[in-house]
Amino acid sequence: MPAGLDHLKHIVVLMMENRSFDHMLGALKARDPRIDGLTGNETNPDTQGEPAKAQPLAEFQSQLDPDPDHHFPAVDLQIFNEDNSNPRVASMQGFVKSYFNQQRDVNHSHKIMYYFPPEKLPVLTTLATEFAVFNRWFASIPGPTVCNRAFAHYGTSFGQVSMDIFYVKEPYKSIYERMIASPPHTAKIYYYDQASSTIEIVNLLQNQPQLFATYDQFLVDCKQGTLPDYSFVEPNYTDHDTGSGEELASDQHPDHNVQAGEVFIASVYNAIKQNDDLWQSTALLIAYDEHGGIFDHVVPPACMPDGFKASPNDTLTGREFDFDRLGVRVPAVLVSPWVPKGTVVDGRVFEHASIPNTVTKYFLGDYNPRSPREANSETFLDLLSLDVMRTDCPDFNVG
């Protein structure tokens, strides 16, 4: 076993909102051709048949307004571009058409192709190039937030493909319930504050609020070395006032400010790194829940069916969905001083079910029952492969 795994005591997952891989990290291909990003020649046809080109013109705010549609039918259009052949051909050519549907403005629809130059995202791009970046981490479902985050918590969405309420079905349990049912293992969801709360409301917050703590508590637990075995961190989902000031949304969901999310990612990283014992015993995964309707050039692959089916009434596409294809690719970065600098994870497909699978296998070993998707997903702790801990890891200074 590599020394990094010998030292590993904590896994922390920070899940951000609604940005595609190419949008956030695609420009890194120019620096490192191993990263499957953008060449600059990618296009999508607009509604007048003209090519809309991927360009490094993404802005922190006020550009993707209205929020690009990322519900199941819209993502179907983005991936398949209305192809009805049998079998259907996924082309990733329908993003501009999909965004046009919201404002009926051809020029505005081109903005769905825009991506960030690396220098505008110093935190995420530094972490991606200093540690491990995943070339093939996909959302679990070609759809919106709630069902995708469910895969990170349960390894399945129990048949849900939308933002509607879903209910946990036996025999599958959340990763948190698995952990606390196996003492001395511990797990916690850190939401930002009460006014932001969590997206995992109906099943976990309602019934087991003891699983939750605030982000302030996360900072305290990092400093005091009292972090649980597994931590899931949620960013701030709303701009809101508190008795002591203003809280800026940090989830990077359009149209929230992307820089605020960068500051938040840096905050999580710094909190772990500033405690030496914690730093050497923690793996931090930063992943985005889904692509938010924003362009990515990689076709989502087929995958192990989930054992659930979504009816045509649920998908709103006229087609049944067997949970046998992943969603659009999202940014994912694994951080640990035991990860070799500049690791690019290629040739392996990850999705959000990889999260409970990895945590379960590491802390609990053989555990059943788990969803077919989770049981067949990749795990990522083998990336902590160094025998000697790095001492060259960057620091972030929020200026």
Next chain:
Amino acid sequence: MAVILVPKPPKEAMNPDRPISTLLRAQLLHLHEVEKNLPSRLRTKTYVHAIKTERQAADYIRQVTENVFKAHGGDAPAKRKRRAKKPPAPAAPSDQGGSQAQGEAEPGAGPEVSRNP
């Protein structure tokens, strides 16, 4: 080791009057469903479909989240109080937004943090 400077967002990034997204709409509806299962004394009686802005949404989210904890016999995890900036000039920007404050804060440096229930 490299020290990477992370720029703060501008003050005008803050817009609590922004119309709520589909994500926040869903969060409100899920909380509303949970609220139906709370004791009547802990229900806000809010008509969630009238909530239009992030500020309004955040207020409702906070109330229901706190009430869920109360229903389980505890208090919601407390928000850490911030240290006052100095000098506290009323016209000066006292806070550039929550995320920036997080970035500046020393982990655990604030007082009066209650433990998770």
